Amino acid sequence: MIARRQLLGALAGAPLLAAAPAYRLQAEPVAAGLWVVRGADAPIAMANGGAIANISIIATDAGPVLIDAGASFAHGQALAALARRLTGKPVARVYLTHLHPDHSFGIGAFAPGIVAATPPVAAQVAGDAAGFSTGLYRLLGDWMRGTELPAPALVAGDGPVVIGGRRLRLLALSGHSPADLAVLDEASGTLITGDLVFHNRAPATPHADLPAWRRALDLLAGLGHQRLVPGHGPVDATPGTAIAQTRAWLDWLEPALKAAMEAGLTMVEAGDMPIPQRFAGLAVARLELQRSVSHYWPALEAARLPRVSD
Amino acid sequence: MLAARAAAGPLDGPLPGDPLNSPNLPVVLQLVLPEGARVRFDDRVKVSFPAIAENQRQFPVQVDARAVPGVRRIIIFADLNPIQKAVEFTPHAAEAFIAIRIKLDQRTPVRAAVEVADGSWLLAGGWIDAAGGGCSAPPVSRVKGDWSQALMQVRGRLWPSGDGGPARLALALRHPMDTGFVDNIPSYWLETLAVTAGGRRLAELALNASVAEDPSIMLMPHLREGESVAVAARDSGGLDVAVRVAGQSPIPPSREAP
Ligand SMILES: [Zn+2]
Numbered sequence: 001m002i003a004r005r006q007l008l009g010a011l012a013g014a015p016l017l018a019a020a021p022a023y024r025l026q027a028e029p030v031a032a033g034l035w036v037v038r039g040a041d042a043p044i045a046m047a048n049g050g051a052i053a054n055i056s057i058i059a060t061d062a063g064p065v066l067i068d069a070g071a072s073f074a075h076g077q078a079l080a081a082l083a084r085r086l087t088g089k090p091v092a093r094v095y096l097t098h099l100h101p102d103h104s105f106g107i108g109a110f111a112p113g114i115v116a117a118t119p120p121v122a123a124q125v126a127g128d129a130a131g132f133s134t135g136l137y138r139l140l141g142d143w144m145r146g147t148e149l150p151a152p153a154l155v156a157g158d159g160p161v162v163i164g165g166r167r168l169r170l171l172a173l174s175g176h177s178p179a180d181l182a183v184l185d186e187a188s189g190t191l192i193t194g195d196l197v198f199h200n201r202a203p204a205t206p207h208a209d210l211p212a213w214r215r216a217l218d219l220l221a222g223l224g225h226q227r228l229v230p231g232h233g234p235v236d237a238t239p240g241t242a243i244a245q246t247r248a249w250l251d252w253l254e255p256a257l258k259a260a261m262e263a264g265l266t267m268v269e270a271g272d273m274p275i276p277q278r279f280a281g282l283a284v285a286r287l288e289l290q291r292s293v294s295h296y297w298p299a300l301e302a303a304r305l306p307r308v309s310d
Numbered sequence: 311m312l313a314a315r316a317a318a319g320p321l322d323g324p325l326p327g328d329p330l331n332s333p334n335l336p337v338v339l340q341l342v343l344p345e346g347a348r349v350r351f352d353d354r355v356k357v358s359f360p361a362i363a364e365n366q367r368q369f370p371v372q373v374d375a376r377a378v379p380g381v382r383r384i385i386i387f388a389d390l391n392p393i394q395k396a397v398e399f400t401p402h403a404a405e406a407f408i409a410i411r412i413k414l415d416q417r418t419p420v421r422a423a424v425e426v427a428d429g430s431w432l433l434a435g436g437w438i439d440a441a442g443g444g445c446s447a448p449p450v451s452r453v454k455g456d457w458s459q460a461l462m463q464v465r466g467r468l469w470p471s472g473d474g475g476p477a478r479l480a481l482a483l484r485h486p487m488d489t490g491f492v493d494n495i496p497s498y499w500l501e502t503l504a505v506t507a508g509g510r511r512l513a514e515l516a517l518n519a520s521v522a523e524d525p526s527i528m529l530m531p532h533l534r535e536g537e538s539v540a541v542a543a544r545d546s547g548g549l550d551v552a553v554r555v556a557g558q559s560p561i562p563p564s565r566e567a568p
Contacts, residue, residue, distance in 0.1 A: 043362070206364070264469040264478040266409035266528045267370035268358045287361055294364035301482045301526060305465035308541075308553040 021143055023051055023070075023078040027086055028235070031188030033059035033166075035086060036229050037079060041201060041283050044071070044102060049143035050136065051075055053102040056192045056229050057083045058185055062164025063092030067183050067192045067229075069106035069115070071136075073146040076106025093163055095156055095170070097194025097231065098177040099124045100207075101136050108148040116154035118172050120179035126151050156181055171220070175213025176203070176231075182220060189226035191239075196220060199233030199242035200281055202288035203249050205295050210254055217247050233283070245282070252276060253292055260293075261300045267293050327351055330419040330437055334389045342387045342395040343423060348430040354378050355434035357422045363414050363438055368522045371396075372409040373422040380427035381406035390418035393489060393520035402511040405476045405530035411522035413489070414438065460484040466555035468539060476530040479505065479539060479555065483526075489519040500525055503543040507533055533557075 027035035037055040040048040050071030057079075058065040064083040070076045080091050096104045096117040107115050107125075117125065137144050158172040169184040176195040183192045195204065196216050221243050228236040228243070236242035260270035271290035279285050325335045329351060332338075339349060354377040363369050375381050384399045384406060396412040406424065414420075421435025461484055469478040483500060490497030499519035505512045512531040531539060538556040 264467075264480065264528075266372050267411070267526075268360065268372040268409060271360050271370075272358075290360040291362070291364045294360065294368065294370070297370075298368065298524070298526070301465065301480075305467045305480055305482055306558075307463065308466040308555050309462065309464035309551055 021049060021074075023049055023075050025051070025078050025082050027057060027082055030056070030227070030229060030235055031185070031190050034185055034188050034190055036235055037082065038234070039102070039232060041233065043284065043287065044136065044139055046140060046143070049075060050102055050105070050140050053100075053195075053231055054229055054233075055079055055103075056183075057086060058166065058168070059087045060092060060164030060166040063087065063089035065163055065166070065168070066091055066094045066110075068097050068103040068194065069094050069110065071102045071105050072140065072144050073106060073108045073148065074143065076109025079106065080109055093154075095181060095183060096121055096152065097182070097192075097196075098180045100177060100195065103194065103231070105136070105144075105147055105149065107152065108146065108150055112150045112153040114154070115150075115152035116156040117152040118156050118179045118181055120174075121181075122152050122155070124178075125149050160186075171223075173212075173216040173219065175209050175211075175216040176205075177207045178209070180216065182216075184223055184225060189224075190229060191220065191223060191225035191227070192229045193220060193231060195231035197228060197230040197236075197242045197246050198249075198282075199228075199230040199236050199245060201230075201233040201283040202279070202285040203246050204288055205253070205292045208295070210250055213250060214247065217243055217250075249279060249282065252279070253289070257293065257296050257300060258304070261297075261304050267297050270297065325349075330389075330421075330435060332389045332419045335419070338387065338389045338394050339423075342385055343431055349423070349433050350430070351434065352378070352424075352432035353434055355422055355424050355432050357420065357435045359420060359436070359438060366414040368411045369414050369420075369438070370409065370411050371420055372528075373407070373424075375406035375422070375424045375432070378406060378424060378426060378432060381424055382427065383425040384408055385423040385425075386410065386412065386421070387423065388412065388414060388418045388420045388520070391415045391520050392491060393518050395518050396520045397518070398516040399529075400514040401529075402513060403532045404505075404513045405532075407528075407530045408515075409528040411526050413487075413520050413522055461486075462543070462545065462549055462551040464541065464543070464551060464553045466541065466553065468533075468555045468557045470533065470535070470537075470557040477533045477557070479529045479531055481527045481529075481541060481555075482524065483543060483551075484524050485545060487519050487521055487523045487525065498546055500543060500545045503527070503541065505529065505531060505539050505541050507531065507537045507539045512539065 025037050030036050035057045039052040039054050044050045056067040064087045070079050083091050094110050094115045099121050160169050167186045171182040173180045180196050225239050230242050271293045275285050324331045324333050328335050356374040358372045386396045387394045399408045417439045419435050420438050424432040463484040465482040467480045471477050485500045488495050488498045497519050500517050503515040513529050538554055540554050542552045544550050
């Protein structure tokens, strides 16, 4: 395996003549002083430069707050420029919802002093985030040029913060990943969930803890917000539709995988099992089911195939 | 019908008719098939795998050649893996069906070669994108450091047929399946696995280190009512394990998801 350092060095230092491909971003108004930059509803691919996650921009008197940083250095830069155009001010703060690359690998575009993450996410950045990334460089090539992961200098704790007169409630949770941050903009009643909630798209489970994820969804459902910006998929104009969708998929997935194992299916057959009609509106459902089979099957074997040797 | 060796001719072009158009196939066939093997492409051989390689160290591949009469052997291989051949399966008294997990090193064709009664081979497969270096990254349990305690531990489950058809046998063995390409860890892999019942040979597998760590295998043996199976395996260090797997609940009639 090529070390990430070497890869980054090669990408950053090579005398490349062609310009890096450009992100063309558009902000969609969600509420007063709040926009979402919608990610492509597709897997990470050369066609989208990894810009598949929703990124929120919240205007404050001190400057815009970004919820998530984009997938690459260039993506982070493009988001910073867009936030400045929208608000007339440079970015004041960036909160990372979690350490999946499509949400966080753009942090190098921001001064570490304005980037905030929960302690577990900061520890992941300092530790082995590289383990994630080799595949991303192979997938995205030039889009990743200059991408580095400097450690965030600010700690995002659980509770309220006031930035430039705007009050945000931070919710330090977990379940989709080992550490997930949700942000409630109290002025507009908008809940920004990162990947704890997917909308009209099947949830991804590569580092999920399903019981913890369910607990997080229970908590989010009771916040009294008006609308929701999911990690992927369109804005939910209602408080609960996307939360219920995410919950329904997770509630189906776990017993369905166990039943597939009990019935003697192979991994390939489990990935091809029928998906209930009620999920017909979810994009990439088959792909995410197959990914989830890959995530859970070895552990299901260890738990559900009897040991026959001494 | 093409002779692999003859068709190889100049070793830098795809085999005529290769639906995957892989320039390496002629050379790869010389490595994975017997010398002079006659091959042709046949879509009755179903090679199935997920749309993306979520974990290139544990990539599930399933070969179903039940539509082909008289199958003698099934070989699963990946053209662009450093160890191309993953497994050779001989279904003595079993369906021409095998599911197993392999390692992927890069974007590669993943294929099956199926030997039929006249000694020729049928080929099928597809391309799969692997994101990283599955064959050159240390296997997980080496990082965990627990492999030596669990080495050759076997889990297994037998689903007898409810209706006189083939049973299903799931086997999961703990083994590092070291390729020899990582750091200074020498190659060390599960080499053979044989399944018998009442002294009858049901299935034999010859494995290579390109099979995923902790090999997981599904077969469809032909059993008599109430029979259990004996499984004997040996690794490249000469370590043996022998276990018996008894039938539990039969295969449910409906395989629909809840
Ligand atoms: Zn995520």
